[in-house]
Amino acid sequence: MALTTLLCTFSLAVLSYGQPETLENHNSSDLLCTCHQIAVALSGASQVFFPPASEYLLDIEHAAPSSTEASACSVEPGSAEDVSEILRILGSTRTPFAVKGGGHATNPGFSSTTGVQISMSRFNETKVNSMSETVEVGAGLTWDQVYATLEPIRVNVVGGRIPGVGVAGLTLGGGYSFLTSQYGLAVDNVAGYELVLPNGTITNVTSKDCDLWFGLRGGLNNFGIVTKFILKSYPQSETWGGLRFYAENQLDAIKGALVDFQQKNDTKAEVIVLLSYSSGQLSIGVIYFYDAPTPSRVFDGFLDVPATEGNVSTRSFSDLVQSLGSLVGNNGLRIFYHGIAVTQYSPAVFDAFVNQIKVWGARLWALDKNVTLGATLEPFDKGLFSHGSDSAYPPDRSYAVFPTDISLLWSNASLDEMMAFALRNISDTIHEAALTDGQNVRHAAVYMNYALFGTPLEDMYGGNVERLRKIRVAIDPDDVMGLAGGWKF
Numbered sequence: 001m002a003l004t005t006l007l008c009t010f011s012l013a014v015l016s017y018g019q020p021e022t023l024e025n026h027n028s029s030d031l032l033c034t035c036h037q038i039a040v041a042l043s044g045a046s047q048v049f050f051p052p053a054s055e056y057l058l059d060i061e062h063a064a065p066s067s068t069e070a071s072a073c074s075v076e077p078g079s080a081e082d083v084s085e086i087l088r089i090l091g092s093t094r095t096p097f098a099v100k101g102g103g104h105a106t107n108p109g110f111s112s113t114t115g116v117q118i119s120m121s122r123f124n125e126t127k128v129n130s131m132s133e134t135v136e137v138g139a140g141l142t143w144d145q146v147y148a149t150l151e152p153i154r155v156n157v158v159g160g161r162i163p164g165v166g167v168a169g170l171t172l173g174g175g176y177s178f179l180t181s182q183y184g185l186a187v188d189n190v191a192g193y194e195l196v197l198p199n200g201t202i203t204n205v206t207s208k209d210c211d212l213w214f215g216l217r218g219g220l221n222n223f224g225i226v227t228k229f230i231l232k233s234y235p236q237s238e239t240w241g242g243l244r245f246y247a248e249n250q251l252d253a254i255k256g257a258l259v260d261f262q263q264k265n266d267t268k269a270e271v272i273v274l275l276s277y278s279s280g281q282l283s284i285g286v287i288y289f290y291d292a293p294t295p296s297r298v299f300d301g302f303l304d305v306p307a308t309e310g311n312v313s314t315r316s317f318s319d320l321v322q323s324l325g326s327l328v329g330n331n332g333l334r335i336f337y338h339g340i341a342v343t344q345y346s347p348a349v350f351d352a353f354v355n356q357i358k359v360w361g362a363r364l365w366a367l368d369k370n371v372t373l374g375a376t377l378e379p380f381d382k383g384l385f386s387h388g389s390d391s392a393y394p395p396d397r398s399y400a401v402f403p404t405d406i407s408l409l410w411s412n413a414s415l416d417e418m419m420a421f422a423l424r425n426i427s428d429t430i431h432e433a434a435l436t437d438g439q440n441v442r443h444a445a446v447y448m449n450y451a452l453f454g455t456p457l458e459d460m461y462g463g464n465v466e467r468l469r470k471i472r473v474a475i476d477p478d479d480v481m482g483l484a485g486g487w488k489f
């Protein structure tokens with residue numbers, strides 16, 4: 001250890017002498033030095049791990065194997081003070097790093113790195129404050145963990161819909177929930193943040209902090225590392241819902257039901273229509289959610305369509321979310337996502353989705369038999385953006401945009417570029433179909449938590465980009481957070 005520290009001191013002196021800050025300039029001995037420097041600086045609450053420790057493997061693991069990278073080491077901070085110490089060291093050594101919450105980003109390098117991987121897993125507390133009707137949630141938790149903790153006391157928060165997704169990335173990016181038609185996005189239901197600023201200062205951010213409050217609500221990891229979220233809570237009764245599958249010959253019936261559903265305005269109701277192509281076949285699924293033990297008649301159009309299998313029932317919110325876990329097995333396959341913004345799932349737009357899923361599904365399946373190409377159509381209430389004030393995302397709250405996700409799974413890594421091309425082509429084609437259909441989507445914001453790497457900032461943050469750039473320069477003049485990947489202002 002003494003020798004390492006000595007060598008590290010030497011290499012740090014060399015490094016701080018104005019080297020450019022690219023990863024190429026950080027050879028593995030520099031990185032290991034930084035890891036050791038962090039290890040000695042931390043309190044007993046935190047720990048650094050090296051390969052092949054099981055903790056290290058867990059820290060770098062992502063939902064998509066294609067976004068797991070072998071970092072030099074991983075660090076699990078256990079206090080905001082230690083996060084501060086880590087950021088100071090990473091900033092002064094200009095070391096590339098990544099911050100991981102639930103690890104569900106599918107873009108490589110967004111929460112993964114070959115530098116220093118920070119895993120927030122030790123921030124795992126859920127504390128209910130019934131006086132202020134808020135819940136304090138640690139940045140390392142996943143939504144299903146939070147729901148399970150809250151279930152016995154019959155309160156809930158506005159968060160993710162599928163098990164495993166992290167509180168941090170979803171809340172810092174926007175956050176579409178089963179409760180969004182009623183209460184807005186996750187960003188509209190944050191009461192405060194505990195944030196470690198890029199220079200290491202620990203601070204609480206609330207609506208009084210004009211610029212940071214604006215930036216953190218959609219700005220992901222540009223403004224520092226969040227350690228805790230204070231979320232508004234709501235009473236939660238039993239719910240009704242689950243998943244049903246349909247034969248391909250019911251496609252028109254499901255389209256009709258979806259078009260009809262969008263005419264209704266029952267904010268307790270949500271459906272997600274899943275279209276998916278694999279092994280030469282289109283499959284259709286619908287996720288149902290109603291925020292009461294018995295649904296209104298809002299789903300009648302769907303429920304009249306005979307299902308091949310499925311499971312909808314009265315159940316707890318937590319159980320409903322858990323039951324959707326069957327949708328997310330990846331069998332070690334590679335995964336990319338892309339987002340498409342539409343204002344309505346009209347018959348023409350629905351047909352464009354089906355057509356693209358089938359055409360590209362077949363084309364890609366010819367190249368890789370493990371290909372699954374899917375779309376998740378998510379209609380919300382037209383007033384979904386009316387529940388919050390100005391924020392980084394969405395850039396325009398004056399009209400509704402549905403954040404449709406296209407997902408692509410495959411196995412052959414030499415096809416990565418082809419897959420990215422396909423996703424962009426699908427997205428462009430459907431965008432054109434929506435324009436042709438008369439939808440005002442020319443400036444409709446793409447949801448950055450679904451968007452494929454390379455998507456221009458303007459497509460996601462619209463007219464907010466310039467303000468966000470200014471805030472970034474003010475908060476992080478040394479561009480410490482630029483050492484971490486992701487959407488960068």
Ligand SMILES: Cc1cc2nc3c(=O)[nH]c(=O)nc-3n(C[C@H](O)[C@H](O)[C@H](O)COP(=O)(O)OP(=O)(O)OC[C@H]3O[C@@H](n4cnc5c(N)ncnc54)[C@H](O)[C@@H]3O)c2cc1C
Nearest residue numbers: 101102103104105111161166168169170175176221225226
């Ligand atoms: C199966 C699946 C289901 C999904 N369902 C939904 C859904 O219902 N609604 C929805 O809105 N989105 C959904 N998404 C998208 C989801 O919002 C994003 O994948 C999001 O990034 C997940 O957050 P995470 O913490 O798991 O991700 P991570 O990969 O850990 O992080 C994502 C980004 O946030 C940054 N970050 C993480 N923690 C911190 C922190 N503490 N401080 C600062 N920056 C941080 C990371 O650096 C990275 O840039 C889903 C994705 C998947 C794969």
Ligand SMILES: *[C@@H]1O[C@H](CO)[C@@H](O)[C@H](O)[C@H]1NC(C)=O
Nearest residue numbers: 010011012014027028029030
């Ligand atoms: C790696 O970095 C160390 C310390 O900065 C330096 O001594 C060594 O020459 C570097 N090695 C390579 C291959 O660049």
Ligand SMILES: *[C@@H]1O[C@H](CO)[C@@H](O)[C@H](O)[C@H]1NC(C)=O
Nearest residue numbers: 045076078121122123124125
């Ligand atoms: C939270 O993290 C701490 C420290 O890593 C661990 O000891 C504890 O078991 C975790 N608690 C839960 C509920 O997971």
Ligand SMILES: *[C@@H]1O[C@H](CO)[C@@H](O)[C@H](O)[C@H]1NC(C)=O
Nearest residue numbers: 193194195201202203204205
């Ligand atoms: C943030 O708020 C918490 C709870 O109110 C408080 O205990 C803590 O001291 C505050 N931190 C800072 C840096 O102000």
Ligand SMILES: *[C@@H]1O[C@H](CO)[C@@H](O)[C@H](O)[C@H]1NC(C)=O
Nearest residue numbers: 261262263264265266267298
């Ligand atoms: C929408 O909701 C309002 C108020 O609840 C109701 O009066 C109206 O009839 C509803 N519109 C439709 C199309 O259901």
Ligand SMILES: *[C@@H]1O[C@H](CO)[C@@H](O)[C@H](O)[C@H]1NC(C)=O
Nearest residue numbers: 309310311312313315319323
């Ligand atoms: C339906 O859900 C119940 C309760 O979650 C579960 O016990 C049962 O196995 C499920 N049935 C099917 C067919 O998935």
Ligand SMILES: *[C@@H]1O[C@H](CO)[C@@H](O)[C@H](O)[C@H]1NC(C)=O
Nearest residue numbers: 331332333368369370411412
């Ligand atoms: C499909 O994926 C599995 C699991 O990752 C892998 O073992 C298999 O070789 C892949 N098949 C093809 C045809 O690529």
Ligand SMILES: *[C@@H]1O[C@H](CO)[C@@H](O)[C@H](O)[C@H]1NC(C)=O
Nearest residue numbers: 367368369411412413414415
């Ligand atoms: C992977 O794709 C490349 C490029 O198309 C191809 O040359 C190669 O044969 C594929 N590998 C497998 C195992 O299918």
Ligand SMILES: *[C@@H]1O[C@H](CO)[C@@H](O)[C@H](O)[C@H]1NC(C)=O
Nearest residue numbers: 424425426427428429430432
């Ligand atoms: C999609 O790709 C095809 C080629 O496969 C091309 O002809 C078409 O113009 C592309 N569409 C868009 C909208 O980019």
Ligand SMILES: *[C@@H]1O[C@H](CO)[C@@H](O)[C@H](O)[C@H]1NC(C)=O
Nearest residue numbers: 197198199200201474475476
């Ligand atoms: C750290 O950054 C914040 C936000 O820009 C600033 O207010 C504070 O003065 C900085 N602290 C130090 C010690 O530079």
